[in-house]
Amino acid sequence: KQEVTQIPAALSVPEGENLVLNCSFTDSAIYNLQWFRQDPGKGLTSLLLIQSSQREQTSGRLNASLDKSSGRSTLYIAASQPGDSATYLCAVKNTGFQKLVFGTGTRLLVSP
Amino acid sequence: GAGVSQSPRYKVAKRGQDVALRCDPISGHVSLFWYQQALGQGPEFLTYFQNEAQLDKSGLPSDRFFAERPEGSVSTLKIQRTQQEDSAVYLCASSLVLAGGPGETQYFGPGTRLLVL
Numbered sequence: 001k002q003e004v005t006q007i008p009a010a011l012s013v014p015e016g017e018n019l020v021l022n023c024s025f026t027d028s029a030i031y032n033l034q035w036f037r038q039d040p041g042k043g044l045t046s047l048l049l050i051q052s053s054q055r056e057q058t059s060g061r062l063n064a065s066l067d068k069s070s071g072r073s074t075l076y077i078a079a080s081q082p083g084d085s086a087t088y089l090c091a092v093k094n095t096g097f098q099k100l101v102f103g104t105g106t107r108l109l110v111s112p
Numbered sequence: 113g114a115g116v117s118q119s120p121r122y123k124v125a126k127r128g129q130d131v132a133l134r135c136d137p138i139s140g141h142v143s144l145f146w147y148q149q150a151l152g153q154g155p156e157f158l159t160y161f162q163n164e165a166q167l168d169k170s171g172l173p174s175d176r177f178f179a180e181r182p183e184g185s186v187s188t189l190k191i192q193r194t195q196q197e198d199s200a201v202y203l204c205a206s207s208l209v210l211a212g213g214p215g216e217t218q219y220f221g222p223g224t225r226l227l228v229l
Contacts, residue, residue: 004154034217043116043203043220044155089154098143099168100218102154 006103023090116221137206
């Protein structure tokens with residue numbers, strides 16, 4: 001059974017810092033991995049999707065990497081801003097399945 | 113364009129009541145998913161539809177949970193005889209295609225927050 005873990009559970013940084021969020025998964029037979037952002041009381045917004053054959057994806061100040069063999073992904077946020085404050089969720093889709101398996105998230109607070 | 117919408121946004125039910133939660137996916141999206149998110153946790157998969165066919169219901173926690181998508185668009189998640197442990201946010205997501213390329217990204221609705229007293 002696929003299990004997804006995210007560390008840290010919470011992170012507080014001053015504005016402008018670069019930061020890294022970690023995600024690990026137990027079953028390396030994944031089809032893809034997604035990073036989502038969730039704001040309080042709202043749904044999830046997809047940030048980046050990495051196919052299993054890819055090593056990384058970039059969008060603006062965000063960069064996500066994937067090391068399938070070691071079961072790890074990282075989300076790098078450059079020059080953090082208060083507007084980045086949210087919960088960040090990592091989710092994997094296993095080969096042969098349609099559902100996403102989520103981690104418990106990292107709560108990020110960026111202070112001005 | 114319009115995203116995934118869900119209604120009601122909030123629902124308070126007395127234990128034992130039946131509830132129905134509605135999801136309107138993005139128009140034309142083939143796949144539809146329901147997830148349950150407990151407080152402080154990540155979403156957990158409940159069930160999946162491809163058009164009107166329910167292809168995976170392995171995540172439904174009990175036979176009190178029932179989902180349908182009769183015409184391949186709007187979906188309803190029904191919970192019978194609600195229990196306190198059913199209190200959670202119920203998220204609906206849709207995607208354009210089954211798999212392959214950016215079209216498989218799941219787009220999530222704002223969720224329905226269910227509180228069972």
